[in-house]
Amino acid sequence: MPSLYWVALTLVLVINNFCLAQNSNNSSDNTTGFFPPSQKFYSSGFVTPSPPNIQPEFRANYMQHKFDVNIDTHIVSGFIYVSPSQQKIRADAAGDGVLEASFFDFQNTTSNGTMVANAIVSFDGGVTEPTCSSFFVPPFVELFPPDFLAQSNAVFSGVQIDDLYGPVDTWTFSKGDNLQVTFFLDPNNVLVRFDFAASDSLRTFATTRFFNIIPGPINATVFETSCR
Numbered sequence: 001m002p003s004l005y006w007v008a009l010t011l012v013l014v015i016n017n018f019c020l021a022q023n024s025n026n027s028s029d030n031t032t033g034f035f036p037p038s039q040k041f042y043s044s045g046f047v048t049p050s051p052p053n054i055q056p057e058f059r060a061n062y063m064q065h066k067f068d069v070n071i072d073t074h075i076v077s078g079f080i081y082v083s084p085s086q087q088k089i090r091a092d093a094a095g096d097g098v099l100e101a102s103f104f105d106f107q108n109t110t111s112n113g114t115m116v117a118n119a120i121v122s123f124d125g126g127v128t129e130p131t132c133s134s135f136f137v138p139p140f141v142e143l144f145p146p147d148f149l150a151q152s153n154a155v156f157s158g159v160q161i162d163d164l165y166g167p168v169d170t171w172t173f174s175k176g177d178n179l180q181v182t183f184f185l186d187p188n189n190v191l192v193r194f195d196f197a198a199s200d201s202l203r204t205f206a207t208t209r210f211f212n213i214i215p216g217p218i219n220a221t222v223f224e225t226s227c228r
């Protein structure tokens with residue numbers, strides 16, 4: 001019986017390690033994968049942390065659920081390229097009957113700066129002829145410099161348990177009058193999730209998860225499109 005117990009325990013440990021290792025490989029350089037007592041709410045060793053720098057340029061798989069008073073389940077998943085150095089984001093998404101690539105050009109905005117050029121190449125109901133549409137939209141993702149959390153006066157809101165990543169550090173800040181944003185960082189300060197809530201009359205909430213995150217420069221060719 002004791003040997004079975006150890007087999008079971010080892011299996012649990014192996015499975016746990018495997019799950020941790022999946023979080024984001026480069027945080028895996030950090031073999032602990034846990035946060036120190038200085039970041040735990042009810043630890044006598046708690047020390048108010050300063051906002052860390054984050055990796056602003058990366059590509060990753062993502063999934064997002066966005067809803068407001070008019071839309072119940074706008075759930076998309078796909079692949080995203082985030083490039084502050086090129087001022088561009090591309091989000092490829094698959095939904096029910098739709099396949100699309102959405103390009104944001106943050107150098108092309110409305111004069112008040114709130115709306116960003118967005119070109120969408122989509123295949124609706126079959127993947128024969130793509131449609132090109134372009135608009136100015138309030139972007140659903142943002143570009144940010146490495147010290148974005150410090151610039152935003154982000155507030156440490158504790159280590160929380162994310163159902164995909166386990167323990168994550170959370171940082172909360174406001175944007176404008178009614179936008180509340182929370183960034184979720186893994187133990188190596190990799191952005192793995194962000195949520196926003198806009199408490200205006202539309203009551204929009206969105207939660208976005210990143211995984212299979214590859215930090216580093218984005219090849220400019222991924223932003224090439226004939227759709228403008």
Ligand SMILES: *[C@@H]1O[C@H](CO)[C@@H](O)[C@H](O)[C@H]1NC(C)=O
Pocket residue numbers: 021022025026028029
């Ligand atoms: C992370 O990736 C490297 C190579 O890409 C691999 O050698 C290493 O085993 C991985 N580490 C973990 C913990 O998955």
Ligand SMILES: *[C@@H]1O[C@H](CO)[C@@H](O)[C@H](O)[C@H]1NC(C)=O
Pocket residue numbers: 026029214215216
């Ligand atoms: C992971 O970290 C190592 C050293 O810390 C670095 O050499 C490597 O390029 C990183 N891998 C990725 C995919 O960023």
Ligand SMILES: *[C@@H]1O[C@H](CO)[C@@H](O)[C@H](O)[C@H]1NC(C)=O
Pocket residue numbers: 029030031032033034035036187188
């Ligand atoms: C691993 O993470 C802990 C907690 O954030 C940190 O104290 C430690 O320095 C990290 N180790 C490495 C090798 O990055």
Ligand SMILES: *[C@@H]1O[C@H](CO)[C@@H](O)[C@H](O)[C@H]1NC(C)=O
Pocket residue numbers: 110111112113114115
């Ligand atoms: C910014 O300009 C756009 C288009 O000119 C307009 O639709 C939008 O309402 C403006 N937003 C603000 C906050 O003024």
Ligand SMILES: *[C@@H]1O[C@H](CO)[C@@H](O)[C@H](O)[C@H]1NC(C)=O
Pocket residue numbers: 105108117118119134135136228
């Ligand atoms: C700027 O964006 C608008 C709306 O998407 C588009 O019509 C226009 O061609 C873009 N301009 C440039 C220079 O890309």
Ligand SMILES: *[C@@H]1O[C@H](CO)[C@@H](O)[C@H](O)[C@H]1NC(C)=O
Pocket residue numbers: 219220221
């Ligand atoms: C960028 O992508 C293109 C097309 O896939 C490829 O030919 C080129 O070598 C890539 N450049 C870099 C720097 O990786």
